[in-house]
Amino acid sequence: MSFVQVRNVFQTYGARPILERVNLDVDEGEFVSIVGASGCGKSTFLRLLLAQETPSRGAIRIDGNQPAEEPGRERGVVFQRYSVFPHMTVRENIVAGESFARPPGRFFGAARKAAQARADETLDRIGLSHVAGAYPATLSGGMQQRLAIGQALVARPRILLLDEPFGALDPGTRLHMHDFLMELRRQTGMTVFMVTHDLEEGFKLGDRVLVFDKTRWDPDYPDSYGATITYDFDARNNGIPFQTPTTPDLLEDPHVLSA
Amino acid sequence: MRLINRKPGRAASAALVLLPFAAVALTYVIASDIRLAANPADKLLPAPSHILETAQRLFTEGDKRSGRILLWHDTLASLRRLAFGVGIASLSALVLGMAIGLLPYARRTFNSFIGVVSMVPPLAVLPILFIIFGLGETAKVALIVVGITPVMIRDLANRTLEIPHEMIVKAETLGASSLVIALRVVLPQILPRLISSIRLALGPAWLFLIAAEAIAAELGLGYRIFLVRRYLAMDVILTYVIWITLLAFVMDYALRLLSRRLFPWTGASL
Structure with a gap:
């Protein structure tokens, strides 16, 4: 059975369908890019994955667990x-990232010291140790996003959801963030879903690129049908399928060719 | 150059700040002079030197009968009522405002109710407060609380709702319970708003305090003003008014300073 399982998911807001018949299977460790025109439901799909919303029909399971409510x-x-x-x-x-899960929401005494030491290690890893004592508002956009990703990973989630994480960054910073994200992924083997409106970014980072679009279109009532996954590209090796290497050890690391 | 792009320099700025104060002072001095020239015993617009003398007497000399310096006792009594009133209002506004902002159940329960309650003119319920709580301290503190709490609750509830939803969701994905989100995410971000809310509420709080004191009190800044009004003691009234203004200004300034000191993260931004 696949790691993330999306079965026949529909989502409607009032009478307006947004998503219909969405089915998806994602293996552990896959990086899935989600693209599509604005209003195509890709952000809705991410909210469903996040369990911020529950689907009107169908279910999303992670590792075979019960569908989450929140x-x-x-x-x-x-x-x-x-x-x-x-x-x-x-x-x-x-x-x-660690302390919020405990009842008072903060550590005291020795536990606090230990957590801070672990945090400093994490900051070293994400290259933010020189600003450990600063407030986020004083950081650049790229550093803030790096912090946000680091914070999310500290909680050791099963899947990581990125909602246009680099959308507000300038192109140079964005490239740095791509390297940063790929490096982190190599280290953690995390399953990632990323919504982006930048196709190039989607194909560069993703193992798969999902395209959301409407399959049916009523010109008189544009809102009468929802969107679904219309394409599911294999984006490893820069999205060129026939270059897929057959050597098993190369298959282990899909980034050998793209690096 | 357009008028909207013209900015005063440093010296001009200082002069402009002082200008309205100077204008008011000058107007008073001239008007007082005219009246005193016509009638040296005039009590309505006493000369500035006379006010100064009175102020000196009020701040340093004890009452002839009791020997107490009444101005300080008045100040203490008023500030205590104000502190209790604003304190109780702040605390309840913080708790209820956060609850309404965070919990859909609390929002449904209290939102409309507080909207209606905040429309009740507080001075209209003052007689009720005097009847219920008697003429002691409780009724005066209660008037301040009744007067400023509803507005503060609405303000803090709105500020809580303004916290980006992304931040709350992020805290949820870190495993935070509702309580942890309230204490670690919302409360620290709402506290600076509470201080600005208190700063805004201080004006009405003084209003209600003086109104309550004017009607029934034995001590207090508002009580004294309304007492000496019977003798047309403008010199005393003006001294008290300036003193109250000064107190209010210092409080406002102190709160602003406190906010900057306590919440350094609110200021710095790229």
């Missing part, structure tokens, strides 16, 4: 903005 530690998320807590320093933001 967001939890199984799912990590990074939004385009507002993904870090502005009133906490960079280090506290990382510690929050």
Whole structure:
């Protein structure tokens, strides 16, 4: 059975269908890019994966678990903005990734010291140790997103959801963030879903690229049908299928050719 | 150059800040002069030097009968009522505002109710408060609470709702319970808003305090003003008014300073 299982999912807002008949199987460790025109339901699909919304029909299961009713530690998320807590320093933001799950929401004494030491290790890894004591508002957009990703990963989610994470960044910073994300992925083997409106980014980072679109179209009532997955590209090896290497050890790491 | 793009320099800025104050002072001095020239015993617009003398006497000399310096006792009594009133209002506004902003059940229960309650003119219920709580301290504190709490609750509820939903969802994905989200995500972000809400509420709070004191009190800044009004003691009234203004200004300034000191993260932004 696949790791993430989406079965016959429909989502309607009032009388207006947004998504219909969405089926998807994703293996553990896959990086799935989700693209489509605006209003095609890709963000809705991400919210469903996040369990921020529950589908009107169908179910989404992770690792065969019961469909979730609300967001939890199984799912990590990074939004385009507002993904870090502005009133906490960079280090506290990382510690929050661990401490929020405990009842008082913070550590005391020795546990606090230990958590801060672990946070400093994480900050070293994501290259933010030099701003550990700063508040997020003083960081650049790229650094804030790096912090947001680091914070999400500290909670050890089963899947990581990215909602246009680099949409607000300038092109140069975006390229750096791509490298950063690929590096983290290589280290953690995380299953990732990323919504993006940048096709190039989708194909560059993803193992698969899903395209959401409407399959039926009523010119008199454009809202009468919802969108579904219309294409499911194999995007490994820069999305060129016939170059797929047959050597098993190369298949293990899909980034050998794209690196 | 367009008028909207013209900016005063440093010296001009200082002069412009002082200008309205100077204008008011000058108007008063001239008007007072004219009246005093016509009638040296005039009590309505006493000369500034006379007010200064009175102020000195009020701040330093004790009452002839009791020997207490009444101005300080008045100030203490008023500030205590104000502190209790604003304190109780802030605390309940914080708790209820956060609850309404965070919990859909609390929102459904209280939102319309508070919307209606905030329309009740507080001074109209003052007689009820005096009847229920008697003429003591409780009724005065209660008037301040009744007067400013509904507005503060609405303000803080709105501020809570303004916190980006992404942040709440992010906290959920980190495994935070409702309580942890309230205490670790919402409360720290709402506290600076609480201080600005208190700053806005201080004006009405003084209004209700003085209104309550004017009607029934034995001590207090508002009580004194309305007491000496019977003797047309404008010098005392003006001293008290300036003193109250100064107190209010200092409070406002202190709160602003406190907010900047306590919440350094609100200021810095790229």
